[in-house]
Amino acid sequence: VTWWRETVVTPNQKKYHWYHRKYPRVPTVDQCYTDDAVCIFEADVQVIRDRAVDSNILSILRTRAEFCVRYHGGQDENAVRECKPLFDVYEEAAGNYFCKYGDLGHLPSAKSVYMKQKHRMIWERRHGKVGSGMTPKAE
Numbered sequence: 001v002t003w004w005r006e007t008v009v010t011p012n013q014k015k016y017h018w019y020h021r022k023y024p025r026v027p028t029v030d031q032c033y034t035d036d037a038v039c040i041f042e043a044d045v046q047v048i049r050d051r052a053v054d055s056n057i058l059s060i061l062r063t064r065a066e067f068c069v070r071y072h073g074g075q076d077e078n079a080v081r082e083c084k085p086l087f088d089v090y091e092e093a094a095g096n097y098f099c100k101y102g103d104l105g106h107l108p109s110a111k112s113v114y115m116k117q118k119h120r121m122i123w124e125r126r127h128g129k130v131g132s133g134m135t136p137k138a139e
Contacts, residue, residue: 023046023049025046026039026042026043026045026046027039027042027043028043028046028110028114029043029044029109029110029111029113029114030114040110040111043110044109044110046110047108047109047110047113048107051101051108054097054100054101055097057093058090058093058094058097061086061089061090061093062090062094064086064090065083065086065087065090068082068083068086069083099120099130100113100116100117101113103116104116
């Protein structure tokens with residue numbers, strides 16, 4: 001039976017792909033010319049798609065952490081101890097999500113996301129990691 005399946009059935013079967021559609025990556029807004037409206041529109045759509053994916057990842061992490069707490073019996077010490085790694089991963093992902101998309105509104109443009117990233121990188125170069133406070137100037 002195994003030989004028949006491996007030599008006859010499996011090679012003659014069609015390959016069905018049951019996963020979601022893969023969208024090709026488009027150029028980011030910093031790679032577009034300023035007068036290329038189509039490229040800028042594609043970059044905007046890519047940002048919206050990336051935001052939806054990041055939001056769903058964050059939702060999955062939050063759901064896993066909540067299920068862990070329910071499974072381990074609520075808010076007692078055992079549940080907190082067992083679920084701490086999941087909550088740590090969720091908190092870091094939520095911080096990164098807010099760092100990237102926070103304060104941008106409902107439908108941010110690719111340019112506004114790019115400018116936020118640029119301003120954050122300039123801040124980190126001058127003052128250190130965001131949220132750690134300003135580093136004192138060396139004299």
